[in-house]
Amino acid sequence: MGLKEVSSDYTVSLHYDRRLYRQDIEGSIAHARMLANQEIIEHSDATAIVEGLNRIRKDIESNKFPWRPEHEDIHMNIELRLHELIGEPALKLHTARSRNDQVALDMRMYMKEALSDTLDALHGLQWSLVQLAEDNTDVVMPGYTHLQRAQPVLFAHHMLAYFLMFGRDKSRFNQAYERADVMPLGSGALAGLPYPLDREFVRRELGFARISENSMDAVSDRDFMLDFLSAASICAMHISRFAEELVLWSSDEFDFIRLSDDYTTGSSIMPQKRNPDFAEIARGKTGRVYGNLIGLLTTMKGLPLTYNRDLQEDKEGLFDTIDTLIPTLTIFADMVRKMSLNESRLLDAAQGSYVLATDIADYLVSQGMPFREAYRVVSTLSQQLSETGRQFHELTLEEYKTYSPLFDDGVLRITVESSVNARNVPGGTSSESVSEAIAIAKDQLERGNSG
Ligand code: ARG
Numbered sequence: 069m070g071l072k073e074v075s076s077d078y079t080v081s082l083h084y085d086r087r088l089y090r091q092d093i094e095g096s097i098a099h100a101r102m103l104a105n106q107e108i109i110e111h112s113d114a115t116a117i118v119e120g121l122n123r124i125r126k127d128i129e130s131n132k133f134p135w136r137p138e139h140e141d142i143h144m145n146i147e148l149r150l151h152e153l154i155g156e157p158a159l160k161l162h163t164a165r166s167r168n169d170q171v172a173l174d175m176r177m178y179m180k181e182a183l184s185d186t187l188d189a190l191h192g193l194q195w196s197l198v199q200l201a202e203d204n205t206d207v208v209m210p211g212y213t214h215l216q217r218a219q220p221v222l223f224a225h226h227m228l229a230y231f232l233m234f235g236r237d238k239s240r241f242n243q244a245y246e247r248a249d250v251m252p253l254g255s256g257a258l259a260g261l262p263y264p265l266d267r268e269f270v271r272r273e274l275g276f277a278r279i280s281e282n283s284m285d286a287v288s289d290r291d292f293m294l295d296f297l298s299a300a301s302i303c304a305m306h307i308s309r310f311a312e313e314l315v316l317w318s319s320d321e322f323d324f325i326r327l328s329d330d331y332t333t334g335s336s337i338m339p340q341k342r343n344p345d346f347a348e349i350a351r352g353k354t355g356r357v358y359g360n361l362i363g364l365l366t367t368m369k370g371l372p373l374t375y376n377r378d379l380q381e382d383k384e385g386l387f388d389t390i391d392t393l394i395p396t397l398t399i400f401a402d403m404v405r406k407m408s409l410n411e412s413r414l415l416d417a418a419q420g421s422y423v424l425a426t427d428i429a430d431y432l433v434s435q436g437m438p439f440r441e442a443y444r445v446v447s448t449l450s451q452q453l454s455e456t457g458r459q460f461h462e463l464t465l466e467e468y469k470t471y472s473p474l475f476d477d478g479v480l481r482i483t484v485e486s487s488v489n490a491r492n493v494p495g496g497t498s499s500e501s502v503s504e505a506i507a508i509a510k511d512q513l514e515r516g517n518s519g
Pocket of ligand 1: 375
């Protein structure tokens with residue numbers, strides 16, 4: 069490629085901003101109607117413009133539109149094609165408008181749709197988590213700290229932790245939606261426009277909540293994209309943590325779950341393998357989601373007001389995050405629906421370690437021993453048991469009593485189930501608290517999309 073081609077390609081954005089065609093056309097139709105209502109252009113011109121734009125939309129959707137990269141972007145491609153189709157009236161469409169407020173409008177419209185789709189996808193994932201929790205309310209597993217078995221918990225309690233993380237994500241995406249929901253047309257290149265515009269009409273036509281309050285801010289603000297990209301990064305981090313657990317849990321070492329064959333693949337050389345590729349790829353994609361946030365933050369950081377062409381670089385990363393996040397959430401919703409639990413293995417893991425140590429110490433406290441002393445007694449006890457490979461439930465009361473005279477037969481009734489159910493505080497892992505949490509979660513989901 070010669071320098072001439074390289075440099076003419078350099079400024080072209082058509083290959084990625086083509087996807088804004090629908091927003092661009094809807095925005096132009098509302099603008100043309102407003103211009104006619106305000107007697108800035110003739111009604112007959114507006115009618116010709118609207119018909120021409122509708123034809124262009126059809127042509128694009130049936131792959132008949134003659135895309136021309138030499139016209140740089142989606143806005144010029146549509147406007148110049150409109151001129152070919154309807155002639156002179158097309159020259160009036162761009163009255164009282166600049167590509168600066170036009171692209172801001174298109175991106176806000178696109179962002180709002182993507183945010184609604186993201187919220188729907190999160191909603192679906194939350195349902196899958198709550199259903200998995202509800203179908204397995206009696207399954208006990210070891211809870212971990214430092215990736216060491218710590219205390220028994222209900223599997224459902226663990227799933228509801230993710231339900232809440234995704235709920236916070238929803239509330240962040242809802243806030244991003246509110247900030248995107250501002251109609252910038254009427255700002256012109258930067259200073260507003262010397263025409264009697266009816267900005268409220270355009271706002272209503274396009275379904276925005278508010279109009280922008282400062283033309284300079286309106287053409288240079290990309291915060292609404294950063295809101296989305298940062299909420300998306302936090303959400304991707306949640307997905308990645310969950311993915312990591314699914315990878316661990318489906319390994320032979322844990323063997324807690326089985327992922328559906330739909331979401332594992334074999335190895336080309338090791339016939340026994342069922343690799344959790346979907347979870348791994350989701351974990352891996354978190355990197356590009358973070359990258360797109362840092363990319364746009366960096367693009368923005370040195371820009372003087374108002375519009376600078378750098379802003380054209382806001383699109384590819386944003387589209388990439390949308391194209392990454394929504395399918396990931398959709399896949400996870402189905403992967404969660406289709407995974408099965410190895411209940412006996414989960415219970416064995418909860419029983420086959422010293423996860424009841426805290427409960428035995430708490431029991432001594434209930435018998436009148438100060439906690440720190442109880443901690444020391446049970447610590448010696450578990451250490452000696454682990455040296456001989458024995459478990460708490462194998463000890464007799466007489467053996468217990470050699471560690472403290474305060475032990476009586478109550479200690480023999482401490483089990484993983486009693487441990488779980490003792491934690492009957494709001495937010496705790498007892499069956500009662502978790503059933504209540506499931507009911508609250510379902511109620512929230514039934515009431516709709518809000519965080
Ligand atoms: N393709 C441009 C963008 O995405 C449209 C706005 C162009 N404005 C301008 N003054 N050159 O930002």
